[in-house]
Amino acid sequence: MSIIPIKSTGVAAVLLKEINNIYHVLLLKRASHPLHNIWCYIGGGIDEGETAIQAIYREIAEETGITEVVLYSSNQFDQIFSPQENYIYIAPVFVGFVHQEQSVVLNDEHSDYQWLPFEQAKEVVSLPGNEDVLQSIEHNFVKKKPLTYLQI
Template sequence: MSEIPIRCTGIAVVLLKKVENQYSVLLLKRAESVLKDVWCYIGGGIDEGEKAWEAAYREVEEETGITNLSLYSANTFDRIYSIEENYIYIAPVFVGFVESDQEVNLNEEHSDYRWLSFQEAIDTVSLPGNDEVLSLIEKYFVKKEVPGYLIVGG
């Protein structure tokens, strides 16, 4: 019996900011060949010796220039099956809260960004499963009090 390997080599981060008592979600438009022109939240690899949450902070800074955020474990995962390489990629998802006046400075990985309502973000993401991640984050991090035990170091 053959098994499909599972690889956990990256992270995902959904950034939120509150504007006029409503939370907005940051989506980025990919500029590189992998998923070119796809709107998604922040994602990236985990470097050697790095914890997943450390990679989340680093990727946020690299992709957006943002260093001031409160980071939480979303306790959910991005999951993608690689057809070409026959493996399942799984990545822990983090939620980052930023100040309402936070500027975004994109690196070369992305060509554009938008702060959207949750419904707009859910309608905009195109990777199956991203909409479910956003719905879960809205339910547990916006509509409910965020549990303190989910905050991560920084």
């Protein structure tokens, strides 16, 4: 019997900012392959010796320049099957709340960004399953008060 390996070597984050009393999601446009021109939220690998939490703080800072964020575990996961390499990739998704005045400074991994209300963000995200993650985050972190248990 053959198995499909599962790799959990990365993290993801959905950043939220309140603009005109409506929460908006930060989406980034990838500038490099394999996801060139794909709109997505923050994601990246876990470096040797890092925890997932250390990795997501680093990835947020590297990809957006944002260093002040109130972070939660979303209890959601990005899940992708790689048909070329025959493995399942799974990454915990974190939720970060940022201040209204927080600006974004992109690194060279991305060519553009936009803050979008949830309904628009769910239409713009490119990878199947991302809209489900956004739906869950909207339901559990915007429409409801986030559980303090999940705060990092």
